[in-house]
Amino acid sequence: MxxxxxxxxxxxxxxxxxxxxxxxxxxxxxxxxxxxxxxxxxxxxxxxxxxxxxxxxxxxxxxxxxxxxxxxxxxxxxxxxxxxxxxxxxxxxxxxxxxxxxxxxxxxxxxxxxxxxxxxxxxxxxxxxxxxxxxxxxxxxxxxxxxxxxxxxxxxxxxxxxxxxxxxxxxxxxxxxxxxxxLVTPYASLLLEARQGQIAIVPSAAFIENVTPADAALAAFYSKNSSRYTIPERRTISYAIFSKERFNDKIKPTEKEIQGRYNLDKAKYAASETRNIDQVILPTQAAAKALADKISGGDTIGAAAESVGLSVAEVGSINKSALAGTASQAVANAVFSAPSGGVSAPAQSALGWHIAKINDVQKVPAQTLDQVRATIVSDLTREKVDVALAKLTVTMEDEFAAGSSLQDVADAEGLKIESTPALLANGQNPEDQNYRPIPEMQRILPIAFSLEEDSDPQVVEIIAGQQYAILDVTNITEAAPPPLNAIKPVVTRDYMLDEGSKKAKVIADQIAKEVSGGTALSEAVANAKVKLPNIENVSSTRADLARQSQQGQVPPPLSLMFSMAENTAKTLKAQQNQGWFVVNLNKINRGDASTRTDLLNxxxxxxxxxxxxxxxxxxxxxxxxxxxxxxxxxxxxxxxxxxxxxx
Missing domain, CATH: 1.10.4030.10 (Porin chaperone SurA, peptide-binding domain)
Known part of the structure; x- marks a missing residue:
């Protein structure tokens, strides 16, 4: 659906x-x-x-x-x-x-x-x-x-x-x-609005104590935030890859098949003739004969045609049956009766009377079965291998539908089964960052992760008509957080940052309160009596914000600045408990798009x-x-x- x-x-x-x-x-x-x-x-x-x-x-x-x-x-x-x-x-x-x-x-x-x-x-x-x-x-x-x-x-x-x-x-x-x-003008004017302000950051790291946290506190933090460490669903996949090359030494066309294909394509191997021609089409037989006489008398076909207000069509190389199909049988007969370098007799088609200058004649002698045997054997072999491969995949699908296991089918076809470690849907192995899946996994993984737990093994096309795989999901590890001991250093780091973030918030709130009360941001930061990074001055327009938003690159403090009242300060938590921002909006310059026709439109x-x-x-x-x-x-x-x- x-x-x-x-x-x-x-x-x-x-x-x-x-x-x-x-x-x-x-x-x-x-x-x-x-x-x-x-x-x-x-x-x-x-x-x-x-x-x-x-x-x-x-x-x-x-x-x-x-x-x-x-x-x-x-x-x-x-x-x-x-x-x-x-x-x-x-x-x-x-x-x-x-x-x-x-x-x-x-x-x-x-x-x-x-x-x-x-x-x-x-x-x-x-x-x-x-x-x-x-x-x-x-x-x-x-x-x-x-x-x-x-x-x-x-x-x-x-x-x-x-x-x-x-x-x-x-x-x-x-x-x-x-x-x-x-309605249009106020919103268009918003894009021209500019804002100026300052941003200070109170980092969590500035408040981290160099003390190992208690196990009970760490366990409580992990329990509360376990979803943060959850490893997504993983699947172990058993598979066997096979390709059309497995039939190369097994499938050979018979002599009867070779002779039959030669007889079927006999017209292709018969003697053939192509002629490179230029032609002119005239309205009457008399006009065509007169033009043919001019050319036979020494004029080029181009000059002769131009003298009567016509142009030459460069047909190029063509065989008799093709010319009969595009013109008429009479035209084809006339062209292929004329000598090389000569001019064909006038002949009629539905378009008028044709004359043609024969520029070149190419004759290809008939080819015997022995001469084309290698080509026929190659074509028949390729076709028979394609049929055998398609039949094999259908047979495998039928076997799986009838209840056969991956091992049963692999044994019957002489295939070697390989197994992956427990992989994420993108092919990564959380337990081995250096693991790299085989290229074929790009096709196998989406199918493996779409199967239900009790699904039958599947046949997957890797390269259309050339390479396939049979696969089965042998184990599904549901999404779950790992044991605390397995990632204790990571959890300890996050716990300490979280504790530092709580203290950083107190300082950030204090600074914001002072600034909203009229104190300069630099003075409020100094009053905190904590060494903090330098204050950053920022200036931007809503149009800049819109462009950054389309690219997914808007810094959260800048976005907050465009939702604040003038001469106010707000706090904003940084990502991953890194600290707290204090955003101070100093000035708003209103936009006016009333004369901006392009923006209004x-x-x-x-x-x-x-x-x-x-x-x-x-x-x-x-x-x-x-x-x-x-x-x-x-x-x-x-x-x-x-x-x-x-x-």
């Missing part, structure tokens, strides 16, 4: 729905809060998560979508565990998006909109992972991808159908959104996107109200508890 969201957010409408105005407003598709009615009406049973019109969103579909989204996120953030993902809004976000997509489809169907089978087929065929080495849709790759992701074909088709209906319905909601000038365009998103969101809410949405809160709570390990 997650395919729907990957597609919609990569589409034009998806991008439209997720755009926002700098960092001020963020409205994304399906972000609306959907609340169920007090009574659940006709929806009963733990198998239904929500009733949307006449359709049911099952708990199984919702669970699969949440797990797929979690696995995709985990590949980017290896420290993420399912409980954190669910409790951090992943569950509710996926639920809302699914309800929205079901509602859009139900609304479209209710009012006669459809997405036909052919259109869905064409969308599916465009997915790169469903295509073969030739770039065409591959039924084998399609079935394998569905099996690896645990998705049924009908589920995928339903996803695409809903996506296509959304593409038809949603763009109209935000089209032509208008923005009043009275850019702001208006961004607001149009925001307004369009808002209209689209409201349209989705209206569609949900029209078709009716009922959530089974008991089933949802039960599923969420199951995913997070609750009772």
């Amino acid at each position: 997650i395919t729907f969201f990957r597609n919609i957010f990569s589409s034009k409408i998806g991008l439209f729905l997720t755009m926002c105005f700098v960092a001020l407003i963020a409205i994304a598709f399906a972000s609306a809060d959907v609340t169920g009615s007090g009574a659940f009406g006709g929806v009963t049973g733990s198998g239904t998560a929500a009733q949307v019109g006449d359709s049911k969103l099952t708990t199984a579909e919702l669970s699969q979508s949440v797990n797929n989204a979690f696995r995709a996120e985990q590949r980017e953030n290896t420290g993420l565990d399912l409980k954190t993902f669910v409790e951090g809004g992943g569950f509710d976000g996926i639920l809302d998006r699914l309800i929205n997509s079901f509602s859009i489809a139900a609304f479209g169907n209710k009012y006669g909109m459809t997405a036909g089978k052919r259109l869905v087929d064409s969308e599916i065929a465009d997915i790169p992972s469903f295509q073969g080495a030739d770039g065409q849709f591959s039924e084998e790759n399609f079935r394998r991808a569905l099996q690896q992701q645990g998705i049924k074909e009908q589920q995928l088709r339903d996803d695409f159908t809903r996506n296509l209906l959304a593409d038809q319905l949603l763009p109209i909601a935000g089209f032509g959104a208008s923005v009043p000038q009275t 850019a702001t208006r365009a961004q607001f149009k996107q925001v307004f369009g998103n808002e209209y689209t969101e409201q349209f989705i809410n209206a569609m949900k109200a029209d078709v009716g949405v009922e959530r089974n809160e008991d089933a949802l709570a039960s599923l969420k508890n199951q995913l997070t390990g609750g009772n």
Whole structure:
């Protein structure tokens, strides 16, 4: 089901729905809060998560979508565990998006909109992972991808159908959104606002005592902060790699097959002739004959054609059958009857009368079977190996589905099984920082981490049509913090920083209070009677802040400075308990964009996107109200508890 969201957010409408105005407003598709009615009406049973019109969103579909989204996120953030993902809004976000997509489809169907089978087929065929080495849709790759992701074909088709209906319905909601000038000017002026201030830091290290902490205090700190040290889920993978080279000495074409291929391609090996020609096409036979006589008399074909207001077409090298196909058989006969260097007799096609100058004649004699045997053997061998490799992978998949183990299949095919240590989803080994996975793990790991604990072994394509692997997840180590003794030096360091941070906060609060009361920051720092780093003077504009935000590089103290009142001071905790910032805002220079046409136009365009998103969101809410949405809160709570390990 997650395919729907990957597609919609990569589409034009998806991008439209997720755009926002700098960092001020963020409205994304399906972000609306959907609340169920007090009574659940006709929806009963733990198998239904929500009733949307006449359709049911099952708990199984919702669970699969949440797990797929979690696995995709985990590949980017290896420290993420399912409980954190669910409790951090992943569950509710996926639920809302699914309800929205079901509602859009139900609304479209209710009012006669459809997405036909052919259109869905064409969308599916465009997915790169469903295509073969030739770039065409591959039924084998399609079935394998569905099996690896645990998705049924009908589920995928339903996803695409809903996506296509959304593409038809949603763009109209935000089209032509208008923005009043009275709203545009103040926000555009904000980008020109400049602020000046000072930043001091009170480091935690300045307050650390050179005393070993008590074991009880260290244990209490570790227990409270155990999530900080949690090692993400790790998996031990057993695998065996094989390639098409295993058939090189086993598959040889027979003499009968070689003779059969030669007979099949006999036309390719027959004697052939190509001619390099330039031609002119004229409206009448008489005009063509007159032009041919000029050329035979010594004029070049170019000069002759130019004398009657025509131009020469440089056909190049062509064989007789190709010329017959592009012109006519009569033209081909005339051209291939003329001598090299001569001019062909006028011959007619649908375009007119042709004459051609024969620039060169290339004749290739017929090739005997012995002459082309090596080529035929190579082609047949390659084809037979490809068939054998494809048959082998299908056989392996059937064996796994029938209950065979990885060891059974490996023994039967003479493959050597290798095993990895317990790896993170990105291939790292937390117990050995020098460990480097084999290159093939780039393809193996995503599949291994998508499997459930009791899943069958899998066949994975490493290099399309050339290299494969069979794999099984032999052990799953759930995300958990290591024993305290194993990381005691790290925890001790963090504990001491935490204690130092508490003392640093007292000093930082004291400095901020004095500054807010009118004392200069430099004087307040001196009053603290603690040696602190030098104060830093800062000056920036909101436009600079917006640019830094797009690059993800905004320093937190600078961001805080743009949310403060003039002549005030605030404290801000530094990352990883490194200390506390004291931010003092001295001056605000208000911006005025009333004469900045470029900035006003850019702001208006961004607001149009925001307004369009808002209209689209409201349209989705209206569609949900029209078709009716009922959530089974008991089933949802039960599923969420199951995913997070609750009772």
